[in-house]
Amino acid sequence: MDRRSFVIGTTASAAALAASPAFAQETFPSHAITIVNAFPPGGANDLVTRPLASALEQTIRQPVVVETKAGAGGQVGAQVAASAKPDGYTLLSHNNGISGYAEVDKLFDRQPKTTRADFIPLARLIADPVLLLVNSQQPYTTVKDFIDDAKKRPEAIVYSSGGLYGATHLPVALFEKATGVPKLRHLPTNGGGPAITALLGNNAQASTQTVSATLQHVKSGKLRALASFGATRSKALPDVPTLKELGYNVEYYLWVGIFAPKGTPPQIVSTLSTAIDKAANTDAFKSAIANLGLDIGYLNAKDFAAFWDADAKRADDAVKTIGRVQG
Amino acid sequence: MESTLISLLHGFSVALQPDNLWYAFIGCLVGTLVGVLPGIGPLSGISILLPVTFGLNATQAVIMLAGIYYGSQYGGSTTSILMRIPGEASSVMTCIDGNAMAKKGRAGAALCIAAVGSWIAGTFGIIMLTLIAPPLATIALRFGPPEYTALLVLGLIFLAYMSSTSLVRTLLMACIGLMLGMIGIDNMTGHFRYSFGLAELGDGIGIVPVAVGLFGLGEILATPSHKVVGEVIAPKLRELLPSRQEWREASMPIARGSVLGFIIGIIPGSAHIISSFLSYALEKRISKRPEEFGKGAVAGVAGPEAANNSASTGAFVPMLALGIPTGPITAVLIGALMIHGVPAGPQLVSDHPDVFWGFVASMYVGNLMLLALNLPLVGLFVSLLRIPYAYLYPLIIMFCVIGVYEVSHSIVDVWIMLIMGVFGYALRKFNFDPAPLVLGLVIAPIFEQSLRQSLIMSNGNYLIFFSRPISLGLVIVSIGLLALSALAFVLNRKDWRTKLAEAEVGKTP
Numbered sequence: 001m002d003r004r005s006f007v008i009g010t011t012a013s014a015a016a017l018a019a020s021p022a023f024a025q026e027t028f029p030s031h032a033i034t035i036v037n038a039f040p041p042g043g044a045n046d047l048v049t050r051p052l053a054s055a056l057e058q059t060i061r062q063p064v065v066v067e068t069k070a071g072a073g074g075q076v077g078a079q080v081a082a083s084a085k086p087d088g089y090t091l092l093s094h095n096n097g098i099s100g101y102a103e104v105d106k107l108f109d110r111q112p113k114t115t116r117a118d119f120i121p122l123a124r125l126i127a128d129p130v131l132l133l134v135n136s137q138q139p140y141t142t143v144k145d146f147i148d149d150a151k152k153r154p155e156a157i158v159y160s161s162g163g164l165y166g167a168t169h170l171p172v173a174l175f176e177k178a179t180g181v182p183k184l185r186h187l188p189t190n191g192g193g194p195a196i197t198a199l200l201g202n203n204a205q206a207s208t209q210t211v212s213a214t215l216q217h218v219k220s221g222k223l224r225a226l227a228s229f230g231a232t233r234s235k236a237l238p239d240v241p242t243l244k245e246l247g248y249n250v251e252y253y254l255w256v257g258i259f260a261p262k263g264t265p266p267q268i269v270s271t272l273s274t275a276i277d278k279a280a281n282t283d284a285f286k287s288a289i290a291n292l293g294l295d296i297g298y299l300n301a302k303d304f305a306a307f308w309d310a311d312a313k314r315a316d317d318a319v320k321t322i323g324r325v326q327g
Numbered sequence: 328m329e330s331t332l333i334s335l336l337h338g339f340s341v342a343l344q345p346d347n348l349w350y351a352f353i354g355c356l357v358g359t360l361v362g363v364l365p366g367i368g369p370l371s372g373i374s375i376l377l378p379v380t381f382g383l384n385a386t387q388a389v390i391m392l393a394g395i396y397y398g399s400q401y402g403g404s405t406t407s408i409l410m411r412i413p414g415e416a417s418s419v420m421t422c423i424d425g426n427a428m429a430k431k432g433r434a435g436a437a438l439c440i441a442a443v444g445s446w447i448a449g450t451f452g453i454i455m456l457t458l459i460a461p462p463l464a465t466i467a468l469r470f471g472p473p474e475y476t477a478l479l480v481l482g483l484i485f486l487a488y489m490s491s492t493s494l495v496r497t498l499l500m501a502c503i504g505l506m507l508g509m510i511g512i513d514n515m516t517g518h519f520r521y522s523f524g525l526a527e528l529g530d531g532i533g534i535v536p537v538a539v540g541l542f543g544l545g546e547i548l549a550t551p552s553h554k555v556v557g558e559v560i561a562p563k564l565r566e567l568l569p570s571r572q573e574w575r576e577a578s579m580p581i582a583r584g585s586v587l588g589f590i591i592g593i594i595p596g597s598a599h600i601i602s603s604f605l606s607y608a609l610e611k612r613i614s615k616r617p618e619e620f621g622k623g624a625v626a627g628v629a630g631p632e633a634a635n636n637s638a639s640t641g642a643f644v645p646m647l648a649l650g651i652p653t654g655p656i657t658a659v660l661i662g663a664l665m666i667h668g669v670p671a672g673p674q675l676v677s678d679h680p681d682v683f684w685g686f687v688a689s690m691y692v693g694n695l696m697l698l699a700l701n702l703p704l705v706g707l708f709v710s711l712l713r714i715p716y717a718y719l720y721p722l723i724i725m726f727c728v729i730g731v732y733e734v735s736h737s738i739v740d741v742w743i744m745l746i747m748g749v750f751g752y753a754l755r756k757f758n759f760d761p762a763p764l765v766l767g768l769v770i771a772p773i774f775e776q777s778l779r780q781s782l783i784m785s786n787g788n789y790l791i792f793f794s795r796p797i798s799l800g801l802v803i804v805s806i807g808l809l810a811l812s813a814l815a816f817v818l819n820r821k822d823w824r825t826k827l828a829e830a831e832v833g834k835t836p
Contacts, residue, residue: 043658164516193651201470325515
């Protein structure tokens with residue numbers, strides 16, 4: 001082998017090596033995609049992400065695996081996804097929680113583990129409005145009754161939530177701020193299910209929970225829905241007024257979105273969002289969501305980004321209203 | 328009553344259709360495998376198979392997924408008995424006496440008793456579920472934070488009966504367990520406690536990695552240091568079956584375990600984990616020969632195994648009657664039903680009788696299938712013990728690592744297991760029993776949370792524990808037990824624990 005052919009050979013192979021990533025980008029995806037689900041099985045994230053994954057397999061023509069990395073109110077999963085290689089093969093399924101961590105960490109003088117800047121929003125899959133619910137043994141039939149009594153007896157009405165600064169705690173803070181009621185007494189539990197159980201057992205008198213999680217209990221008469229935090233009335237509960245109608249400027253949804261880690265190349269992001277767009281519009285996905293009692297709240301990457309900005313402001317605001325809890 | 332019978336018959340006509348039978352069988356088979364493989368719990372099994380059910384109808388889906396759940400409770404005892412590795416939190420207690428029986432060459436008997444006990448308890452649970460689900464469910468709802476607190480106080484008092492070592496050692500272990508249980512985010516204020524900046528520690532230390540490390544890995548690490556008697560336990564077929572004496576010793580514990588487990592199982596929350604602990608302590612408390620526990624007492628296998636199976640059936644009561652999940656597994660089952668357009672809840676029985684009664688009937692059938700699956704396998708499982716340690720133990724360690732990782736896909740959990748393995752080795756060397764530590768770890772987070780929740784509800788007034796009937800009852804039982812022990816102390820009667828402590832003092836040079 002003479003020197004010239006050596007040089008040519010080396011240059012050629014170097015060029016080939018340099019070219020191969022570009023080649024890989026063009027044919028994205030070439031192997032299975034993993035969606036990290038930051039919440040435990042059985043929760044809204046799990047129930048929504050799994051049908052999406054099976055619909056996405058059809059539109060992106062690669063296996064899509066849902067991997068549960070639950071813990072610390074979704075922070076574990078967010079951290080896993082944020083530190084994954086940003087090549088489009090690791091995505092994140094997360095919810096409202098992803099917005100508020102940084103603000104909560106600020107409150108406790110902690111270094112935030114992830115911030116909103118670590119993620120690129122790809123799509124919002126659902127947006128489930130939250131209801132203001134009371135146990136049916138309680139006398140309240142309208143929001144006005146509730147507010148009047150809360151003002152008369154400050155810190156006497158107990159409300160349950162799925163966890164401090166969580167997605168079902170923040171709406172109460174927004175409600176308190178908008179209606180001017182003094183603080184209600186907070187009973188934190190460890191998850192949406194236990195919070196509803198506490199309300200059903202009248203161990204808490206009120207709670208803010210999603211339509212899909214509580215529709216059964218409202219229909220059976222065990223719980224009474226006083227108002228909805230949605231912009232419009234829920235189709236499933238047309239008699240329940242929205243807080244906006246009643247003159248309180250509050251809006252709050254529990255949403256589930258899909259994210260890619262920061263640094264994912266733009267072409268891959270657009271391939272992914274197109275594929276998710278198609279998947280979210282398949283009949284299979286739509287009927288799975290409808291069966292869950294959820295309204296499809298699909299937003300594409302651009303609309304979701306705008307919504308996320310507005311929603312994160314609301315979350316930050318609510319966290320600041322709650323402040324540090326004295327234990 | 329008559330209408331229940333007619334509905335149940337209708338349920339059987341659904342459950343006995345060939346394809347439904349097939350899905351029940353698949354579920355039970357997968358459940359048994361999931362239970363036998365250490366670490367891989369029913370939760371991961373069910374959520375992995377959830378998408379597979381998208382093509383089935385709701386009845387088939389729930390029959391299959393529930394089969395995995397109660398099937399895993401049968402299988403969970405196998406590794407506990409043979410290798411002292413608890414497949415999940417509820418089989419921790421089976422490790423102790425089950426494995427001691429195996430060492431005495433009664434592995435087959437222990438497996439048989441566990442399988443039959445599970446079957447009896449499972450069937451008892453379903454009969455209760457069929458007859459009195461709706462009224463029971465309302466009682467379950469009354470079980471709020473104060474009742475939980477009172478139940479856990481009772482659990483802590485039972486701790487004294489948990490261990491086969493002296494009271495001081497038991498309490499020391501329990502304290503370490505309670506302190507480990509403090510790790511994680513404080514639910515009431517949002518502070519991280521002892522988490523060292525690891526988000527994975529935010530939810531506290533998992534029970535499975537600790538139990539697998541302390542019992543399984545600790546045992547394996549300890550093996551090379553004592554003389555391994557080269558002989559392999561190779562029982563004859565007749566010796567696989569329990570003797571008449573063993574059946575007699577097992578019968579009452581199975582009955583008590585079934586009732587206790589069912590009652591605890593219907594309580595929403597994580598109470599079902601403590602059912603096997605409470606059953607073990609109860610058996611030891613009322614046994615005439617408590618010193619045998621830890622050395623292969625039949626009652627120590629029969630009671631807890633019955634209790635955890637009956638609790639897993641009891642967990643269906645609030646799920647089916649109210650749509651309330653008692654734990655993560657029932658939450659996944661509710662989700663599976665919802666994906667198929669069948670909301671679990673008070674209307675389930677009237678709106679979807681096929682699903683409800685078909686599901687209930689399939690559990691009778693499924694439990695029979697599990698018995699038929701498990702009894703013939705006893706011989707096969709026992710022959711695993713013939714594999715020489717040099718090959719068997721590295722394989723077990725591998726399974727422990729994979730299994731623990733699989734529970735929550737966390738490498739931190741694997742480290743916890745390895746550290747606990749070394750700790751478990753040290754405990755064995757110094758003759759400490761790890762069971763109270765695990766119970767402490769189970770109880771601490773629930774106890775702390777429910778105590779503080781109760782005080783939030785009452786605005787800081789401790790009288791809340793005495794003003795609610797269920798919690799008052801539990802407090803009275805606790806006080807009674809303490810009074811009994813105090814009486815024994817006053818009358819200066821030596822009980823088995825004092826004797827144990829004296830024996831220990833005598834042993835140490």
